[in-house]
Amino acid sequence: MCHLFFGNFLVKYVVLCHHFKQKKPRYIVVFFWGKLFSCTISIAMELIGGKRKSVILMYLVDGKKRYNALYKLISTITERTLSLQLKQLEQDGLITRKVYTKKPPLKVEYALTPFGKTLTPVLISIADWGKIVAEEKGEIIS
Numbered sequence: 001m002c003h004l005f006f007g008n009f010l011v012k013y014v015v016l017c018h019h020f021k022q023k024k025p026r027y028i029v030v031f032f033w034g035k036l037f038s039c040t041i042s043i044a045m046e047l048i049g050g051k052r053k054s055v056i057l058m059y060l061v062d063g064k065k066r067y068n069a070l071y072k073l074i075s076t077i078t079e080r081t082l083s084l085q086l087k088q089l090e091q092d093g094l095i096t097r098k099v100y101t102k103k104p105p106l107k108v109e110y111a112l113t114p115f116g117k118t119l120t121p122v123l124i125s126i127a128d129w130g131k132i133v134a135e136e137k138g139e140i141i142s
Contacts, residue, residue, distance in 0.1 A: 047092050048119065052077055052085045057116065058123045060095060064111035086110060094119070
């Protein structure tokens with residue numbers, strides 16, 4: 001059993017095939033947040049998977065945004081879904097939520113954490129690949 005820090009989270013993992021340069025696949029079992037995962041891609045998808053999380057994160061790459069700005073940017077999302085996804089991303093340590101209460105109206109801003117910022121190159125690569133797929137196999141409407 002080995003231990004590794006993933007952001008602020010302790011990950012326990014078991015390496016079943018020890019030698020790094022072996023030609024055989026390297027199988028690992030990862031224990032993360034009380035769950036077992038068969039590979040590290042599963043951990044990534046647990047954090048950013050789904051239809052909306054990566055879209056929200058991509059809009060936050062440019063800087064902090066207010067709730068209504070995110071809601072307007074993501075035209076196909078409901079308020080309930082946006083709220084739930086933002087709470088999950090905050091709980092996972094990918095975004096911060098800052099509430100300003102000095103003067104009405106209440107103002108809430110969301111931003112990427114340093115841990116969330118590590119996703120920037122991945123999100124940009126996914127977006128670039130999605131654009132290529134849309135151009136080759138679909139139709140970009142606007």
